Amino acid sequence: MSAQTSIETTVMSILSHVLNESAADLRAQPVLAAHEWDSLTSLEVLAQLENQLYVSLDLRRYHAARSIDDLVSLVGDAVAAKSATAH
Amino acid sequence: MTEIGAVLDALRVAVDEGRAPGVDVRRDLAGIHDPTALRTAGRLLAGLATDGGELRRVRVAVLATCTIGSFEHLLRASLVAAGALPAIEPADYGSFEVSLASASFAADGDPDVVVCLMEESYFLPSDPNGYDETAMGGHVQARLDDLHALVKSSLRRTSATVVLHTIPLPGAVRDSFISVRARAAVSRIWHQLNAGILGLAEEHRQVVVVDLVSALADSACEARDDRLHRYADLPYTDGALLVLANEVRRVVQARLGLSRKVLAIDLDNTLWGGVIGEVGAHGVQLGGLYPGNCYLQLQRSVAHLRQQGVVLALVSKNDPELAEEALTQHPDVVLRPDAFSVRAVNWSPKVDNLRRAAESLSLSLPSFVFMDDSAFERGHVSTELPEVAVVDASGDPAHLVRSLLRHGWFDVMELTETDRQRPTLYRTRAMRSDFSANFGSSEEYLRALGTALQAQWATPFTVARVAQLAARTNQFNLTATVFDEATTAAMSTDPDHRVAVFSVSDRFGDEGIVGAAWIEAGPRTWRVLNLVLSCRVLGRGVELAMADWIVTQARVAGAVAIEGRYVRTRKNGVASAFWTEAGFTPSGADGVFTLAPGSAAVNTPDWISTKETESHVT
Numbered sequence: 001m002s003a004q005t006s007i008e009t010t011v012m013s014i015l016s017h018v019l020n021e022s023a024a025d026l027r028a029q030p031v032l033a034a035h036e037w038d039s040l041t042s043l044e045v046l047a048q049l050e051n052q053l054y055v056s057l058d059l060r061r062y063h064a065a066r067s068i069d070d071l072v073s074l075v076g077d078a079v080a081a082k083s084a085t086a087h
Numbered sequence: 088m089t090e091i092g093a094v095l096d097a098l099r100v101a102v103d104e105g106r107a108p109g110v111d112v113r114r115d116l117a118g119i120h121d122p123t124a125l126r127t128a129g130r131l132l133a134g135l136a137t138d139g140g141e142l143r144r145v146r147v148a149v150l151a152t153c154t155i156g157s158f159e160h161l162l163r164a165s166l167v168a169a170g171a172l173p174a175i176e177p178a179d180y181g182s183f184e185v186s187l188a189s190a191s192f193a194a195d196g197d198p199d200v201v202v203c204l205m206e207e208s209y210f211l212p213s214d215p216n217g218y219d220e221t222a223m224g225g226h227v228q229a230r231l232d233d234l235h236a237l238v239k240s241s242l243r244r245t246s247a248t249v250v251l252h253t254i255p256l257p258g259a260v261r262d263s264f265i266s267v268r269a270r271a272a273v274s275r276i277w278h279q280l281n282a283g284i285l286g287l288a289e290e291h292r293q294v295v296v297v298d299l300v301s302a303l304a305d306s307a308c309e310a311r312d313d314r315l316h317r318y319a320d321l322p323y324t325d326g327a328l329l330v331l332a333n334e335v336r337r338v339v340q341a342r343l344g345l346s347r348k349v350l351a352i353d354l355d356n357t358l359w360g361g362v363i364g365e366v367g368a369h370g371v372q373l374g375g376l377y378p379g380n381c382y383l384q385l386q387r388s389v390a391h392l393r394q395q396g397v398v399l400a401l402v403s404k405n406d407p408e409l410a411e412e413a414l415t416q417h418p419d420v421v422l423r424p425d426a427f428s429v430r431a432v433n434w435s436p437k438v439d440n441l442r443r444a445a446e447s448l449s450l451s452l453p454s455f456v457f458m459d460d461s462a463f464e465r466g467h468v469s470t471e472l473p474e475v476a477v478v479d480a481s482g483d484p485a486h487l488v489r490s491l492l493r494h495g496w497f498d499v500m501e502l503t504e505t506d507r508q509r510p511t512l513y514r515t516r517a518m519r520s521d522f523s524a525n526f527g528s529s530e531e532y533l534r535a536l537g538t539a540l541q542a543q544w545a546t547p548f549t550v551a552r553v554a555q556l557a558a559r560t561n562q563f564n565l566t567a568t569v570f571d572e573a574t575t576a577a578m579s580t581d582p583d584h585r586v587a588v589f590s591v592s593d594r595f596g597d598e599g600i601v602g603a604a605w606i607e608a609g610p611r612t613w614r615v616l617n618l619v620l621s622c623r624v625l626g627r628g629v630e631l632a633m634a635d636w637i638v639t640q641a642r643v644a645g646a647v648a649i650e651g652r653y654v655r656t657r658k659n660g661v662a663s664a665f666w667t668e669a670g671f672t673p674s675g676a677d678g679v680f681t682l683a684p685g686s687a688a689v690n691t692p693d694w695i696s697t698k699e700t701e702s703h704v705t
Contacts, residue, residue, distance in 0.1 A: 043156065043319055044130075051123040059318045
């Protein structure tokens, strides 16, 4: 499993858990606003992503994220940045 | 330690089945300190639909001057772990003052507890940078007066307990003053604010204030999250919110009467350092420099608990006379014998002693806290009596006081005169109980423990440890004859002698070499010159398995008789019945017991497996 696929799996799993929807339903409608993406759930997703992946997300991009793809992309960048720092 | 994942799974099952988590799951939940895991646990438990069962229902409203965030989940997890079933009602964002002024906390009536989560901006000017310290002092005092007015207004309309907390001053505010004098003045203003908040509890009986600032100073976590503060008005980290949730849990626990009343505590390596059976009353570590000062401090803390009404029970595997001698005569002992309402100093399983103590005190086991340094004893109590809270006294003794006190097991809302007299009352009640009796064994636990005895003849690698054991074991030491290292080494290679070495392991780990026997191996008769067993493993029947192995070896070697001896000393009373329990019969000579290995066998407990290691050196 590539690093990108692994990040996508983690993001989908957390979204699915917090928004209480199946991964298939989320993929069918990747726009976050179409789900229960409010201030409370978005903060819960943020906390879980940061705790599980040991990263600190760029909140400006997080705030601007409109779709699941946006989330996967910004989480991927955070993981890559952390990995680059570690090396 | 229980896996966090297993605890979360157990909570999930309980929620799915619509029943309260069992006492063992709640105990494991209380042992989790990771905020992320507790946040998940709290979210899970929000779905718990049950009548509560043995859990105590409590309705809690949470108001906040900021976003409540994960505090609701952390508080729920902490309360369920303590035996409560909370219905938590978080107030709408931005409704702090209106809710407090009107006491409209919940849709369906008055809650039991109202928790106010507060941060600094409530008390500071909107732009503190424009203020000098004097002007800031005036503003902060005015905001404290506002809070006081709101609380008074609330108290006229609610019977709930209102919980407030002290507030940390952020470095960003403090450091914005570059004059060191002005900065000190700002800190003074802030301490006065916190003193004012604490003072509300003295003025109003319904108000409780927890000292979050001091609790955070004792915690290793970062308190503030600048990113989430600006992004979502969440000024505190999950770690800090968990510290607050725990302080609130202690208040709710005390208010619901879920706190404990009895401290059952061990002696060796808990109330003093060392094993008294090995070092004697004068040799225990107590007082003076490290580590004796740690044990003295623990005794002082326990004495302070007793002054405040906590009933003390002494639960120790020891010779009662020896323990009594140290408790009475050691100059540094703080807890003299009459400090304990119950004394159970004997060789019985501690589980049985705790049950008996509860009976004689007429107090239930859920009101007990048990503190012991031995993983075996703690494991036994946790398994058989999960309702008893267990405190770990192992490791560096410098942590003993904090280990005992940090959970707040004994918290009460207020102390009454009856509380203070309780230890004396219970002592009188329990005096009739005789704890020197043998209560039998807990076979089920011992089976689950999987004790394995490993027997072998001494080798050059084990002689030194065997000699050390011979010198240090005073209690289970049959003849008190000390064979030193040179003698033991010589006997181990002499064809007419044998030195047997015994190790014990169980599911808690390997105890290493714990027993030895020195044997004169004649062609017809084997004489056991001495046999010792460390008191760490007493009470499990290990000594009988050792006897059985020796008898088997004698039979294989063609001996027709085995002789054992018991010579009474001041400390070896615990071993007096060993030979008869092993099936030997007293012979004519004083202290000599015999058995014919061809016709009789030793009754070895079925929970011990014996394994022989090839090591015969001849």
